Amino acid sequence: MLLRNCAFILFVILPFLVFAQQQPDVDFAFNIAEPEYEKGEGPVLCIDSAHNNFHTLDGGFAPFARVLQHDGYVVKDFNYPFTETDQLKTCNVFVIVNPLHESNIGNWVLPNPSAFSKEEILSLNQWVKEGGALFLIADHMPFAGAASELGLSFGFRFRNGFATLEKDQDQPDLFTLENGRLLKSPVSGNEITSVTTFTGSAFTYPEEAIPVLVFKKGDFSLEPERAWQFDESTKTVGLGNHTHGAIMEYGSGKLAVFGEAAMFTAQTIQTPQGEVFKIGLNNTQLAPQNLQFLLTLMHWLD
Structure with missing residues (x-):
């Protein structure tokens, strides 16, 4: 009961901070000693913006794009339905972050229908099977x-809730x-011994597939009728058989599926008292x- 009450306090306080004053930290400092590609000569990485995405190239995932541009990738916005196969073929890696059905814009309450048409899903599935690389990130409800x-369509089944580790609930989730x-x-171990996430979803x-970030007995998902409202x-669902991130080869292509977005970008949150917190890549102490x-x-994807 105590753990659940702590989680309740965390999840009630955080949305006020996140939605009121959350900003991408486009100026955060980082160093890539040996970029994978010469500048502008790497694979073309497309970031979806056609599905009411909470994070896009010009928004919350601008820091993500900046990092990859420094690593030599060509990063561009993709504002087309996936049925535009000629446009899709211009992408080597396709990134989808936090899509949303139009009925849920400003209305984060159940039901949460698919952001994609059946035709789009079939088209994207075929693109991956023929050699494309998909990076799908679907955060909390x-x-x-x-x-x-x-x-x-690829065999991953999301829980539409708020996943968290069994831990002190004033801390991010630490996977080590x-x-x-x-x-x-293939994407963890040896040099990478820890990954930090900041509240997302779980899936089977x-x-x-190869699981990368896994939940254990005692970890749980809170699944409310309305986002951020808990009692x-x-x-509450146990997550002993769920994961937070996995990779998979699919036909001639590849997928990376993850249940949290902030871990891959850099954001700042300012409290009403003027305190500024760094969330994601820019917090080198927590992550x-x-x-x-x-x-x-x-x-690995490209």
């Missing part, structure tokens, strides 16, 4: 719900080799290895 049908929540994989994965009757994890993951 309602974004996990909006991405559910797309994820399911030591605590068994970060598994050794197909047998052929003692809120549905010291997230930048290297992002680069390693992208290099």
Whole structure:
């Protein structure tokens, strides 16, 4: 009961801060000692903005794009339906972050329909199968719900809730080799021994996928009717058989599926008292290895 009450306090306070004064930290300092590609000569990375995405190239994922541009990637906005196959073929890596159905714009309450048409899902699925690389990120409710049908087409089943570790609830979620929540994989282990996340969703994965960030017994998902509103009757689901991130080869292509977005970008949150907190890649104290994890993951994808 105490753990749940702590989680309730965290989830009630955070949305006020996040939605009131959350900003991308486009000036955060980072260093890539040896870029993977010469400037502008790397793969073309497209970031979806056609599905009411909470994070886009010009918004919350601008710092993500800046990092990858420094690593040599060509990053561009993609504002087309996935059925525009000629446009899709111009992308080597396709990034989808927190899509949303139009009925949920400013209305984060159930139901949360798919952000994508069945035709778009079929088209994107075929693109990956023929050699494309998809990076799908679906955060907490309602974004996990909006991405559910797309994820399911590849065998990933999202829980449309707020996933958290069993821990002190005033801290971010820490996945490490030591605590068994970060598994050794083609994108983790050796140099990368920890990854930090900041409240997202959980999902199950197909047998052929490789789990990277995993939940353990005692971790849980809170699944309310309305985002960020919790009480003692809120549905709570244990996450012992779920993951927070996984990778998979699919036909001739590849997928990386993750349930949290802030870990891959850099943001600041200013409290009403004027305090500024760094969330994501820019917080080298809380997330010291997230930048290297992002680069390693992208290099595996491309």
